[in-house]
Amino acid sequence: MQHRDAPWWTDATVYQIYPRSFADGNGDGVGDLAGIRQRLGHLADLGVDVIWLSPIYRSPQADNGYDISDYDDIDPLFGTLDEFDALMGEVHALGMKLVMDLVVNHTSDEHAWFEQARSSRDDPKRDWYIWRDPLPVGPDGRGEGTDAAGTPGAGTFPTAWRSAFSGPAWTLDEATGQYYLHMFASKQPDLNWENPALRQAVYDMMNRWLDRGVDGFRMDVINHIAKDPASLEPGARGFVMGGRIHDHLREMHRYVFASRTDRELITVGEMPGVTVDDAALFTAQDRHELDMVFQFEHVGLDHGPSSKFDNRPFDLVALKRSLGRWQDGLADAGWNSLYLGNHDQPRSLSRFGDDGAHRYESATMLAAVLHLHRGTPYVYQGDEIGMTNAGFTSIEQYRDIESINWYAEEVEAGADPEVLLESLRFRSRDNARTPVQWSGGDAAGFSTGTPWIEVVANHHAVNVEADRASSDRSVFDWYRRLIALRHESPVVAHGRFEMLAPDDDRLYAFTRTLGDEQLLVLANWSGEPYELDPALHPVLRRRSVPEVVLGNVPHGIGSLTLAPWEVRVLRA
Structure with missing residues (x-):
């Protein structure tokens, strides 16, 4: 029951699909569009309003699709454009909307734009990416700049930035003699949003997807597109969000969304490091930037000082303090995205609850607390049946580039591999990327082939078939009731x-x-x-x-x- 003139998404629930792990329709061990189509009834029964797909664009898959080589095509791993159109038609016929993941902070180094940019310093697309000259090397052979660890005079890297996936955030392009910036993997060069031609190319691409029928975008690390110029100066320690971010998002709105008043669209910005005050600006409806943002404050509370893999004990008071501040700060202006887990976080049940003896009780408690806050709740695939962390015991079981790089770097530095594996068992992104457990059979009913990553050993007991068959302890039924309550009771969405x-x-x-x-x-x-x-x-x-x-x-x-x-x- 929509409240007065509130936007439609205020009483909606979003379901995130990580396609390679949702359902495999062709038996090659990787989830795909055919698999999603086969399981749409599950989502319709759940009652969700929006399906958000993690990237399915053409990609070398260096970062599981977040390295895009062609924005206008579907990667053959997942299917074809015709299959995408069929999926979208079926989603719409069931009364749901379909949202695409938009990754425009960076592309793949195999994207045609970057291949042109690195072909020559004089190429017109050179300035579509961020390039810097090496810093000079002195007579003693030591650089005058700062190395990737921040040691002055130890290297020629343009700044001391570290990649989110370990190592320097700069890679030297030997052919042209300059470094390019990559905040993530070296195969993910950052785009230069100061270039107006690049921005227009992005807007044109977004419009093509909206013309095709998609209902909006979840925008990956979208605040990173605006770098504070000072943070790109020699010796700078790391990324600082630039003030131009608001200009870019308002321009995006003008060129992409402003004329589409006949469509019910949604824009969600993933924004690491933003504050409550930042979010109030980004999501104020009269500013025409975004509908809501993903912030990371509450999922960073259990990170230690050295890295996200340095685990701190859970602190409920700190969590309440954080979530309460966001509730209060966006009460009168802006809107919250509500989540405890996604493809980049450990399973919320294993992280915040009891995934053993009280799996049902803690899964349902966590769901209720989340869904009954003010904001739009996000259900990550598998949470609706109480899926747990993977429990992997060897580095060979992992597929996540962040986890593998961190482990290798720490082992080289002399860390105990068993201690590192214990951290990964709790923190790795692969915990959320194991296949959805549809049944207790082979490969958990995910595939007739060998899954690209191992299924969790508890799938014999924790699976969709078993959960939905339960008369009084179904996590799925609990989620369904929570979603229905939001639809029926304005106090849940707007109180x-x-x-x-x-x-x-x-x-x-x-x-x-x-x-x-x-x-x-x-x-x-x-x-x-x-x-x-x-x-x-x-x-x-x-x-x-x-x-x-x-x-x-x-x-x-x-x-x-x-x-x-x-x-x-x-x-x-």
């Missing part, structure tokens, strides 16, 4: 958010209020029973049993004791 007991390290409690209607959410984020304080909320002091909207531990309803990982949603 004011208020955090309760912010300093409690086991209880996650909040209210959502719209007019005379209020929901009270009580979640025990622990494996031990939790005694509720009646002073927390007036509804707990009433003699009558409150109306229960949702509860994952039925026998506990009406009691002041929350069972381990129990969540109750009460009408106050």
Whole structure:
């Protein structure tokens, strides 16, 4: 039930598909468009409104498709343009929308643009990428610049930037004698958004996809397209977002979206490092930049000082402080994207809950807490059945370039391989990239061939068939009820958010209020029973049993004791 003149996506739910791991339709071990088409009924039953596809463009697959060599074609690994059109038609016929991943901070080094750019310093497309001369080398053979580790006078790299995938963020092109910038893998050169011809080429490409019928874009690391000029000067330590980002996004809106008022479109910007104040600007509807952003603050709280692989213990108070600040900061201007996991994060159940004895309870508790915040919730494939981390025990089982590079670099530096593998077991992106577990059979029903990455060993018990057949412990059914509640109850999408007991390290409690209607959410984020304080909320002091909207531990309803990982949603 859409509230007044609110945009359609405020009461929508988005489902992310990582295509190579969703469903394999041709038996080659890699998920594809045919597999997605075969499983659309699963998503329609779930009730989601939008399907977001991670990249399926033509690509050498150095970073699983986030290195694009042709924006206008589908990689044969996944299918053809005709198959894409068929998929899109079926998605629309089922009442859902289809969103493409847009990766325009960088391309593949095999993209025609980059091949032209590196052919000559005088090529017209040279300036479509970011190039710098090597810094001079002194008489002693030491560079006058800064090396990739930040040591002055130790190298000729133009700046001290490090790639997100380990190693320097600059690679020397021997033929032309200049370094090109790549914030990610060396096969992913960064585009130069200061070049107007490059920007127009991107807008033209986006318009071609919208003309084809897609319903919007999730924009990969889109704030990285604007580099602060000072951060590209010799010796600079790393990326700083430039102020031109707002100009670029408003220009994008003018050239791509402004004239399409007859379409219900959505734009989502992935933006590492943005603040609440940044997001309020990016998502204010009168500024015409983006509809919502993905921020990373809450999923960085358990990262240690050295890297994301340096694991800190989970801190519920810190999580509540972070998510609460974003709820308050975007309450009157802007909009939140709600997520705990995606293709770049460990499985949320293994990271934040109990993926063993209380798998059902913690999976459903996490889902309820997420979906009942103010914002648009994102379901990552497999979360709707409580999938867990991979549990890999050797580096040979991993496929993720970030994980493999980090492991190799740390081993070379003398680190204990077993300690490194333990970090990867918790943190690697491959935890979320194992095949969706459709059944307990061979390859978890994902493929009739050998999957490109191993399936999780628990697929015999954790799979779609088994979960949907359960009469009282179906994670899928819980997600379906949460999505339906958002559609039916305006207070879920539009109500004011208020955090309760912010300093409690086991209880996650909040209210959502719209007019005379209020929901009270009580979640025990622990494996031990939790005694509720009646002073927390007036509804707990009433003699009558409150109306229960949702509860994952039925026998506990009406009691002041929350069972381990129990969540109750009460009408106050």
